[in-house]
Each structure stands twice: as C-alpha cells, then as structure tokens.
Amino acid sequence: MSTQPDKKAKKKPIQRVAMPEQAPEIRRRNFEEVPLGYTPEMAMEEASRCLQCKKPACVEGCPVNVDIPGFIKLIKEGDFTGAARNLWTRNALPAVCGRVCPQEIQCEGHCIVGKKGAPVAIGNLERFAADYEREQGSGALPPKAESTGKKVAVVGSGPSALTVAGDLVVKGHDVTVLEAFHKPGGVLVYGIPEFRLPKAIVAQEIDFLARQGANVECNQVVGRTVSIDELFEDGYDAVYLGVGAGLPRFLNVPGENLIGILSANEYLTRANLMKAYLFPKVDTPIPHGKNVVVLGAGNVAMDSARTAMRLGAESVKIVYRRSRDEMPARNAEIHHAEEEGIEMFLLTAPTKFVGDENGRLTGMECLQMELGEPDESGRRRPVAKEGSEFHMDCDLAIIAVGSGANPLLTQSTPDLSLNKWGYIMADQETGKTSKKGVWAGGDIVTGAATVILAMGAGRKAADSIHDYLTWGW
Amino acid sequence: MFKIVKREEMSEGTVILNEIEAPLIARKAKPGQFVILKATEDGERIPLTMAETDPEKGTITIIYMVVGKSTALFKTLQVGDGYQDVIGPLGKPTHLEKVGTVVCVGGGTGVAVLHPITRALKEIGNHVICIIGARSKDLLILEDKMRDASTELHVCTDDGSYGHHGFVTDVLKDVLEKEDVKLAVAIGPVPMMKFVSLITKEKEVKTIVSLNPIMVDGTGMCGGCRVSIGGENKFACVDGPEFDGHQVDYDELMKRLQAYCEDEKTCHNDFCQMQS
Ligand SMILES: Cc1cc2nc3c(=O)[nH]c(=O)nc-3n(C[C@H](O)[C@H](O)[C@H](O)COP(=O)(O)OP(=O)(O)OC[C@H]3O[C@@H](n4cnc5c(N)ncnc54)[C@H](O)[C@@H]3O)c2cc1C
Numbered sequence: 170m171s172t173q174p175d176k177k178a179k180k181k182p183i184q185r186v187a188m189p190e191q192a193p194e195i196r197r198r199n200f201e202e203v204p205l206g207y208t209p210e211m212a213m214e215e216a217s218r219c220l221q222c223k224k225p226a227c228v229e230g231c232p233v234n235v236d237i238p239g240f241i242k243l244i245k246e247g248d249f250t251g252a253a254r255n256l257w258t259r260n261a262l263p264a265v266c267g268r269v270c271p272q273e274i275q276c277e278g279h280c281i282v283g284k285k286g287a288p289v290a291i292g293n294l295e296r297f298a299a300d301y302e303r304e305q306g307s308g309a310l311p312p313k314a315e316s317t318g319k320k321v322a323v324v325g326s327g328p329s330a331l332t333v334a335g336d337l338v339v340k341g342h343d344v345t346v347l348e349a350f351h352k353p354g355g356v357l358v359y360g361i362p363e364f365r366l367p368k369a370i371v372a373q374e375i376d377f378l379a380r381q382g383a384n385v386e387c388n389q390v391v392g393r394t395v396s397i398d399e400l401f402e403d404g405y406d407a408v409y410l411g412v413g414a415g416l417p418r419f420l421n422v423p424g425e426n427l428i429g430i431l432s433a434n435e436y437l438t439r440a441n442l443m444k445a446y447l448f449p450k451v452d453t454p455i456p457h458g459k460n461v462v463v464l465g466a467g468n469v470a471m472d473s474a475r476t477a478m479r480l481g482a483e484s485v486k487i488v489y490r491r492s493r494d495e496m497p498a499r500n501a502e503i504h505h506a507e508e509e510g511i512e513m514f515l516l517t518a519p520t521k522f523v524g525d526e527n528g529r530l531t532g533m534e535c536l537q538m539e540l541g542e543p544d545e546s547g548r549r550r551p552v553a554k555e556g557s558e559f560h561m562d563c564d565l566a567i568i569a570v571g572s573g574a575n576p577l578l579t580q581s582t583p584d585l586s587l588n589k590w591g592y593i594m595a596d597q598e599t600g601k602t603s604k605k606g607v608w609a610g611g612d613i614v615t616g617a618a619t620v621i622l623a624m625g626a627g628r629k630a631a632d633s634i635h636d637y638l639t640w641g642w
Numbered sequence: 643m644f645k646i647v648k649r650e651e652m653s654e655g656t657v658i659l660n661e662i663e664a665p666l667i668a669r670k671a672k673p674g675q676f677v678i679l680k681a682t683e684d685g686e687r688i689p690l691t692m693a694e695t696d697p698e699k700g701t702i703t704i705i706y707m708v709v710g711k712s713t714a715l716f717k718t719l720q721v722g723d724g725y726q727d728v729i730g731p732l733g734k735p736t737h738l739e740k741v742g743t744v745v746c747v748g749g750g751t752g753v754a755v756l757h758p759i760t761r762a763l764k765e766i767g768n769h770v771i772c773i774i775g776a777r778s779k780d781l782l783i784l785e786d787k788m789r790d791a792s793t794e795l796h797v798c799t800d801d802g803s804y805g806h807h808g809f810v811t812d813v814l815k816d817v818l819e820k821e822d823v824k825l826a827v828a829i830g831p832v833p834m835m836k837f838v839s840l841i842t843k844e845k846e847v848k849t850i851v852s853l854n855p856i857m858v859d860g861t862g863m864c865g866g867c868r869v870s871i872g873g874e875n876k877f878a879c880v881d882g883p884e885f886d887g888h889q890v891d892y893d894e895l896m897k898r899l900q901a902y903c904e905d906e907k908t909c910h911n912d913f914c915q916m917q918s
C-alpha cells in the first residue's frame with residue numbers, strides 16, 4: 170500500500186519546465202534577451218526529469234560529448250558550481266552553447282525522454298549552470314601549469330580561437346590572441362544579436378581568458394598588419410588560425426548594388442558590433458526599413474529579420490526559395506521569429522531588385538518555386554514555376570544566403586593548402602595544416618557551421634599544439 | 643591608445659593633419675594603403691589613407707577633410723590625445739612601375755593620398771607631371787611637398803584665387819596634347835575622377851583611380867564597399883582601393899555614397915550639401 174502513491178507519481182511524467190520569456194509583443198521592439206533564464210528551483214525540477222541513463226544517448230548527440238547526466242545530476246543536487254565546473258571540462262563556453270546550440274538535432278534530439286514527450290532541456294540547464302556560476306560563483310581561476318616558455322599566436326577570437334587560447338594558457342604556454350576587429354569574440358559579438366546572446370557574457374569570457382594570463386590584442390589583421398611568417402620571426406612557436414568564414418555571398422541578380430541592400434554581415438555588424446541600434450547616441454548609422462525582406466532562412470536570416478523588427482519595421486518577410494522543412498535555422502529561432510510577427514515567404518526567389526532615380530531600393534521581382542528532385546545536399550531542388558512572376562515592395566533587403574572563405578589571410582600565405590572553395594585544409598583529428606607550426610579550425614576549415622563544432626575543432630588543435638610544443642611536429 | 647604626436651591645420655578648421663604612433667602599421671605600410679580609425683568607444687570606423695609613414699619613428703600620418711560627425715570629432719583631438727583604434731595597413735598598395743611620363747591629378751584631400759604615390763613614381767625614374775586643384779586657395783594642401791615630389795607641378799583653383807583659374811581637367815587636356823603620357827593617376831572627389839577618366843579614355847591613356855566607398859570592416863567581410871568595375875562586383879577595401887579608372891561605374895558609386903546622408907544629417911546636420 171505504501172508504494173502506491175510513489176508509483177503513481179512516477180507514472181505521471183513531469184512536464185518540461187518552460188523557460189520564461191519576454192512576451193512577443195514587447196520584445197519585438199527591444200534588444201534585451203528573449204528567454205529570461207531558470208530560477209534555481211526551476212532548474213532543479215527540470216534536472217529531475219533526467220533518467221541518468223547508463224548509456225546516455227544525449228552525449229552521443231553532443232559534438233564535444235559533454236557529460237550531460239553528470240552535470241544535470243549536480244544541478245538536481247543543488248551543486249551549481251560543481252555543475253559549471255563539470256561543463257567546463259568539455260566545453261569552454263557553456264553559457265554561449267546553452268543559448269545557441271541547435272539542441273534539437275544534437276543533445277536533446279537524442280535524449281531518451283524525448284522519445285515519448287519533450288526531451289530534457291539540456292541547453293536550458295547548461296545555460297543555467299553557467300549563468301549561475303558567472304553571477305554567483307567565486308570566479309576562481311582553474312589551476313595553471315608552470316610556464317613552458319613557448320609562445321603561441323591564436324589568430325581570430327571566435328569560439329574556436331577562444332577555446333584554443335583557454336586550453337593552452339592553462340597548460341602553461343604564453344598565448345596571444347590577435348583579432349582584426351576592435352573587439353574580440355568573432356561572430357559572438359559581431360553576428361549573433363544581443364537579444365539572443367548578451368554581449369556582457371562574451372566580454373566576461375574574454376576577461377576570464379585575460380585573467381588567466383592570455384594577451385588579447387585587437388586591431389591586428391593578420392596577413393596585413395603582420396604575416397604568419399613574421400609571427401614566427403617574432404618568436405612564436407606555433408600559430409592557430411581560427412579566422413571564420415567571413416566572406417559575404419550575394420545573389421548576383423540585377424540591381425543588387427542599390428542603396429538599401431546589405432549583406433547580413435554588414436547589417437548585423439552595424440547593429441551588434443557598432444551598436445548602431447543606439448544611433449544617433451553612437452556614431453554608426455544603420456538603415457531603417459519600413460518593408461524589410463531578408464533573403465535566406467538560416468540563423469543569420471532569423472537574426473537579421475528580428476533585428477529589423479526591433480529597429481521599427483512595419484513588416485519583415487523571410488524570403489526563401491525552398492520550403493519550411495529545408496529551413497536551416499534552429500527551431501527556437503524560427504518559432505521566436507514567427508511569434509514576433511515575421512512572415513515567411515517560402516518557395517520564393519528574387520530575380521531582380523528595382524530602385525528609384527536616386528538608386529534606392531523600392532522593390533523586388535520574384536518567382537514562385539516548387540520542389541523538384543534532390544540535389545547534392547540531399548535537399549529537394551527548387552525549380553521556378555512557369556509564369557509565376559510577381560512583385561514585392563521593399564525598401565530594405567538583407568542578403569543572408571551564406572558566407573564563404575575570406576581570402577585576405579590565405580592569399581598572403583601561399584604555402585597554406587586550400588580546398589577548391591578556398592577553405593584551409595587541416596587534418597580532422599589534429600587541425601594541422603600543410604604549413605609547419607600552423608594549425609587551423611572552425612568555420613575557416615569546415616565552412617560556416619556551428620559554435621560548438623568550432624570549439625570542438627579548437628580543443629583537438631589545442632591538444633595537438635601542446636603535443637608539438639612538448640615533443641615536436 | 644594610438645597617440646597623436648603632431649597635429650597641423652593645413653587649411654584652417656577644414657583640413658587637418660595628424661601624425662599618430664602606430665609602429666606595427668608604419669613598419670608594413672606602402673603607398674596607396676589606408677587605415678581605419680575609431681576615436682572613441684562608441685565612434686564610427688573611418689577609413690583614411692596614409693599620407694606618410696615613418697617606420698623608424700613608428701608613426702603614420704593622415705590628412706583628412708572635416709565633413710561630418712566623425713571627422714569633426716577627430717578634429718577635437720590634440721597632440722597627446724589619441725585614437726582608441728587604428729587598423730591597418732589595409733587595401734592593396736599601388737602598383738608602381740617605370741613607364742616614362744606619368745600625370746598625377748589630385749583634388750581636395752585627394753592630394754594627400756596622391757603625394758606618397760607621386761613621390762614613389764618619381765623615385766623609380768618616371769617623369770611625373772602633377773596637376774593639383776582645390777575649390778579655392780585656402781583649401782589647397784601640400785603644394786610644396788607636391789612640387790618636391792614631382793618633376794613638374796600645375797596648380798588650379800575653381801574660383802581663380804590661385805594658379806590656373808579652372809578645373810584640373812582643363813590642364814590635363816593640355817598636358818595630354820603636348821606630352822606622351824603613359825599613365826594617369828587620379829585621386830579626388832568622385833566627379834573629378836569620373837571626368838579625368840573620360841578624358842584619358844579618349845586618348846587611351848591607362849588610368850588609376852582610388853575609390854572611397856563607405857566601409858565598415860576594411861577586411862572584405864561586409865561587402866558594404868562593393869563597387870562595379872567593368873560590370874563585376876569588387877570590394878574596394880581588399881581588391882582596391884585603386885582600380886582601372888576606365889572600368890569604374892562612377893554614377894553608382896556617387897549614389898551609394900549618399901546611403902546614410904539623412905542619418906548623417908541627424909548626427910551632424912551641415913554636411914550633405916558639400917558632397918554635391
Ligand atoms: C548571425 C549568425 C548567427 C549564428 N547563429 C548560430 C547559432 O545560433 N548557433 C550556432 O551554433 N552557430 C551559429 N552561427 C554560426 C557560428 O557563429 C559560427 O559557426 C562560429 O562562430 C564559427 O567560429 P570560428 O571561431 O570559426 O570563427 P568566427 O566566430 O567567425 O570568428 C573569426 C574571427 O576571426 C577574425 N579574423 C578574421 N580574419 C582575421 C585576420 N586576418 N586576422 C585576425 N583576425 C581575423 C574575425 O574578425 C572574427 O572575429 C551563427 C553565425 C552567424 C553569422
């Protein structure tokens with residue numbers, strides 16, 4: 170009899186604890202973060218949903234194999250600092266990954282609880298532990314090995330570079346991060362908007378790195394300010410290239426140079442890095458559209474669309490040539506965008522931009538598409554429908570159709586082998602390039618991917634660099 | 643911080659020279675390259691060409707015209723103050739070659755950009771004829787330095803307050819008639835470069851111009867600086883800023899330079915007329 174109520178409780182599954190969010194009608198006009206975070210009670214309740222699997226499927230789904238049941242157990246027990254430390258052993262930026270990983274196809278997509286209902290909110294819990302430790306924790310630095318006297322230059326300061334720098338500084342090497350922009354963080358500061366990843370979090374991660382003893386030098390365009398060979402001449406023993414995939418792609422349709430057509434890179438850089446949403450309080454302007462179209466349907470497109478809405482647009486449309494199933498953005502972003510009133514124009518492709526006599530954008534000619542046979546990417550290829558031309562008014566168009574390899578650095582380093590798209594060739598396991606003493610990883614090797622993959626590549630390279638500095642190439 | 647070690651008003655209140663400590667940039671910079679400067683935390687990133695570099699001293703020199711909010715802010719900086727950020731050297735250096743007779747045409751602050759190129763062209767053995775102009779005498783800069791840097795110098799002012807009364811293009815036509823010019827370099831306001839290119843095209847004289855589209859990063863990652871060159875899109879910050887003058891779509895560039903005119907007026911309202 171005494172076991173009855175217990176069994177009952179077990180049968181009734183606890184609902185996934187939803188994270189409180191700013192209401193859509195309010196947040197669509199401000200730049201504050203959308204999800205507000207768990208309270209300790211919420212986190213502990215959500216943590217109790219984890220079954221502590223012996224063979225956790227979730228871990229398989231995480232590119233860096235975070236010890237998911239381990240850190241969740243610590244949260245359940247109320248040891249939040251312990252949870253954060255557990256996370257750090259595998260993932261240098263849990264506060265970032267908890268917010269931006271595509272969990273639905275990674276950890277949470279594999280979670281066993283998800284087979285019957287909603288999976289354990291691994292991302293939310295990861296974010297909670299990291300935020301808690303940042304806000305309440307001691308800020309203690311991890312133990313650091315004795316100085317090895319070896320110098321490492323880490324080029325770029327996105328997630329992959331930050332991982333390499335963090336790992337190597339702890340191992341006792343003298344690390345210098347060289348960033349081209351005036352602020353470190355890579356896409357985390359210039360691309361992903363404040364309402365999705367507060368810049369204070371990134372700044373704190375960089376500060377943490379600096380407190381551990383890494384030098385962070387901005388305004389260093391490697392390939393221009395200094396070349397890779399000069400870095401070696403200046404006494405560096407190893408160089409890591411984590412320069413990202415920062416070359417904007419355009420559609421190459423007529424009229425694309427009209428005023429009011431920007432690459433997502435430019436639009437988001439103005440908004441985030443230059444804080445142009447505060448103009449004229451800050452000096453960098455940003456175009457304010459009434460009728461905005463965003464071409465593309467990845468995270469970058471969602472970020473652009475939601476930024477345009479926050480800058481006061483009357484209407485914002487995502488224009489995408491395939492269907493909803495092929496949209497590459499995280500589910501959460503698509504959902505948030507729709508809640509904020511962003512319209513989806515699917516199976517639509519622009520053929521031409523039109524402008525007025527001052528060269529300003531006024532509209533776009535489009536075609537309707539239908540899906541044909543699958544292409545090399547395995548997605549069904551969009552084909553134009555006969556006679557489906559139509560016109561769409563717009564005064565701001567943001568092109569978010571992907572990015573390529575920026576040739577600035579690689580052109581100035583001819584002995585670095587590249588693949589046919591200009592990405593650096595590096596060994597998958599070690600990150601070693603064709604040039605002695607030079608490693609590479611992240612988007613500049615894989616093409617535009619994800620934060621966690623860039624970090625995973627950074628960790629492997631850091632291990633390999635450490636071996637090299639200890640034993641030789 | 644990048645400290646200002648020397649400041650000069652070359653034309654009172656409108657054209658300012660700053661010599662700035664930037665040893666890493668000074669060590670690498672070549673004629674034709676530029677830097678991006680940001681004065682304060684919330685400042686804008688502004689591209690300016692290096693008019694001079696001193697690798698020994700570790701300094702670079704910029705010369706700018708005060709046209710809007712950011713350059714007005716730069717103007718307030720005195721010796722001992724500094725820029726929060728200076729990034730460079732950016733852009734491709736000028737392709738320098740001994741060809742025989744070269745004509746260098748400069749207008750406004752374009753003269754500052756032209757100066758190191760002129761000097762380098764002469765140093766490698768070219769006969770360099772220079773034509774520089776400004777709206778009026780008090781806006782004319784670097785006359786003496788340009789005289790030293792070239793073989794022959796012509797000066798023009800639009801209002802006739804000094805030198806030849808008229809545009810640099812008038813003198814250019816004369817020079818092209820009389821001399822066997824192999825190369826022209828034109829740097830200045832977009833309309834000036836456009837007309838110079840029209841004239842040299844008729845004479846089939848190869849012409850290099852330096853373009854100044856709106857820039858953000860200066861490293862090829864935003865595409866904001868795109869210009870049409872022979873019908874193809876190029877990023878001025880990495881593929882330029884110098885291009886074949888006969889291939890440039892100047893009208894498109896002039897329009898694109900107006901992109902933020904309204905906003906910039908909010909920020910600093912007396913400016914837009916000056917561009918037109
Ligand atoms: C708008 C946007 C939204 C995104 N959203 C998500 C998301 O939700 N989830 C997710 O997982 N991923 C997302 N991504 C992708 C993710 O941000 C990238 O895959 C990741 O940042 C790549 O990291 P990285 O370290 O390789 O390079 P980056 O983050 O691109 O950093 C490269 C750094 O190198 C610097 N650099 C470049 N050239 C030089 C040079 N010559 N010298 C010195 N420094 C140089 C750059 O200025 C930059 O700071 C998004 C990307 C964008 C643009």
Ligand SMILES: Cc1cc2nc3c(=O)[nH]c(=O)nc-3n(C[C@H](O)[C@H](O)[C@H](O)COP(=O)(O)OP(=O)(O)OC[C@H]3O[C@@H](n4cnc5c(N)ncnc54)[C@H](O)[C@@H]3O)c2cc1C
Pocket residue numbers: 676686687688689690691692705706707708709710711712713714751752754755853854855856857858883899900901902903906910913917
């Ligand atoms: C490669 C390059 C080299 C240059 N070299 C010089 C130089 O040596 N001396 C000099 O006086 N000027 C030079 N310029 C022009 C200079 O950058 C602009 O005059 C300056 O940015 C104006 O800023 P502002 O805020 O004072 O004026 P604003 O009121 O902001 O703008 C005035 C006009 O300047 C242009 N402009 C604005 N912002 C930018 C920007 N971020 N990038 C480029 N243009 C912009 C626009 O046409 C705008 O309408 C150069 C430009 C480029 C691209």
Ligand code: SF4
Pocket residue numbers: 230231232233234235237260266267270272275276277291292295621
């Ligand atoms: S790092 Fe990303 S994929 Fe891995 S557990 Fe955390 S949120 Fe999931």
Ligand code: SF4
Pocket residue numbers: 218219220221222225226227228237238279280281282289291
């Ligand atoms: S698969 Fe789900 S339930 Fe199992 S350990 Fe991972 S998070 Fe917990």
Ligand code: FES
Pocket residue numbers: 856857858859860861862863864865866867868877878879880
């Ligand atoms: S300024 Fe951004 S690409 Fe040239």
